[in-house]
Amino acid sequence: MLEKLQEILNSAKQTVAQIDDKVALTQASATFLGKNGALSGLMKGLRDMQPEERRNMGEQLNELRDTLIKLFEDKEAEINHNLLERKLSSERVDVTIPVHPKEYGCMHPIEALKKDIIDYLITLGFELKDGTDIETDMYCFEKLNVPKEHPAREMQDTFYIDSDTVLRTHTSAMQVRTMEAQTPPIKMISAGNAYRIDEVDATHSPIFQQLEILVVDEHVTLADLIGTLEGVVKKVLGEKTEIRVRPSYFPFTEPSVEIDAVCPKCGGKGCSTCGDTGVIEILGAGMVHPNVLEGCGIDTAKYRGFAAGFGLDRLAMLKYGIEDLRDMYENNITLLKQSK
Numbered sequence: 211m212l213e214k215l216q217e218i219l220n221s222a223k224q225t226v227a228q229i230d231d232k233v234a235l236t237q238a239s240a241t242f243l244g245k246n247g248a249l250s251g252l253m254k255g256l257r258d259m260q261p262e263e264r265r266n267m268g269e270q271l272n273e274l275r276d277t278l279i280k281l282f283e284d285k286e287a288e289i290n291h292n293l294l295e296r297k298l299s300s301e302r303v304d305v306t307i308p309v310h311p312k313e314y315g316c317m318h319p320i321e322a323l324k325k326d327i328i329d330y331l332i333t334l335g336f337e338l339k340d341g342t343d344i345e346t347d348m349y350c351f352e353k354l355n356v357p358k359e360h361p362a363r364e365m366q367d368t369f370y371i372d373s374d375t376v377l378r379t380h381t382s383a384m385q386v387r388t389m390e391a392q393t394p395p396i397k398m399i400s401a402g403n404a405y406r407i408d409e410v411d412a413t414h415s416p417i418f419q420q421l422e423i424l425v426v427d428e429h430v431t432l433a434d435l436i437g438t439l440e441g442v443v444k445k446v447l448g449e450k451t452e453i454r455v456r457p458s459y460f461p462f463t464e465p466s467v468e469i470d471a472v473c474p475k476c477g478g479k480g481c482s483t484c485g486d487t488g489v490i491e492i493l494g495a496g497m498v499h500p501n502v503l504e505g506c507g508i509d510t511a512k513y514r515g516f517a518a519g520f521g522l523d524r525l526a527m528l529k530y531g532i533e534d535l536r537d538m539y540e541n542n543i544t545l546l547k548q549s550k
């Protein structure tokens with residue numbers, strides 16, 4: 211009988227030694243300690259024994275049961291410990307692993323430039339206005355002193371949605387809309403797409419970006435216009451940039467001027483960037499024509515205004531050293547990252 215007990219103990223030890231998961235352990239525990247397990251069978255046999263032998267055997271069996279329980283408990287603790295160890299080592303954070311740098315996007319060069327100019331003008335008290343790409347003939351031309359048969363329309367042939375609705379050829383339409391909606395003093399910026407019929411090449415595109423400014427107040431002069439625009443050009447191309455103001459013509463300004471920047475690349479000597487002229491055309495501007503002011507109900511005896519329109523594409527090309535206008539619109543990531 212005692213041999214039998216020893217056998218059970220040995221067999222239990224052997225079984226447990228090979229187990230390393232909880233399911234197998236529960237099963238093994240049932241085999242030895244369960245209702246129909248090895249120990250139970252022996253317990254049942256006690257009934258048929260003599261009292262002396264039964265007591266002796268009972269003690270032995272109890273001892274074996276306690277040993278087996280301890281054996282299984284110890285194994286369970288060992289399995290739990292191993293599980294935790296495995297979890298801890300698989301989830302360990304290695305603080306010495308180099309962090310992958312995050313990929314940040316950046317603004318498109320034109321947007322970056324536009325934001326620079328707007329931020330600067332806002333510090334001078336300008337207000338930003340939203341316009342729309344689709345504009346009426348009335349606001350794009352008529353109210354800007356460009357009647358139907360005016361030759362200036364030829365320079366601004368565009369895409370017609372119907373005979374009275376166009377894709378705007380310039381942001382100047384926003385001058386009129388602002389003057390009609392507001393009373394002076396006015397200091398407005400409006401920026402966005404403009405469209406003209408053009409063949410696509412390295413310097414032309416049927417879609418481009420403009421930024422318009424308008425000031426209407428008492429005592430506004432051409433000197434204010436030049437001072438303001440010189441500030442913008444220096445802000446964008448550097449404090450040392452010189453500007454050149456030359457007479458020009460726009461139907462909606464009188465007098466009209468065009469402002470060039472001395473080429474920041476060659477300093478005015480002439481190079482491929484400025485086409486050997488030493489200067490780069492940056493914007494058209496002028497004192498708002500009295501016809502335009504009056505058409506918007508502004509008293510020309512009291513108020514005057516100046517307006518200007520920047521071509522943002524060319525300025526961005528100049529600032530970021532981009533040589534082909536088409537690159538601006540063709541998702542060339544390397545190039546676009548330059549404004550980062």
Ligand code: PHE
Pocket residue numbers: 379380381382460463494495496517518519520
């Ligand atoms: N709208 C003109 C253009 O597109 C530029 C301009 C704006 C000129 C404001 C004078 C005043 O060429």
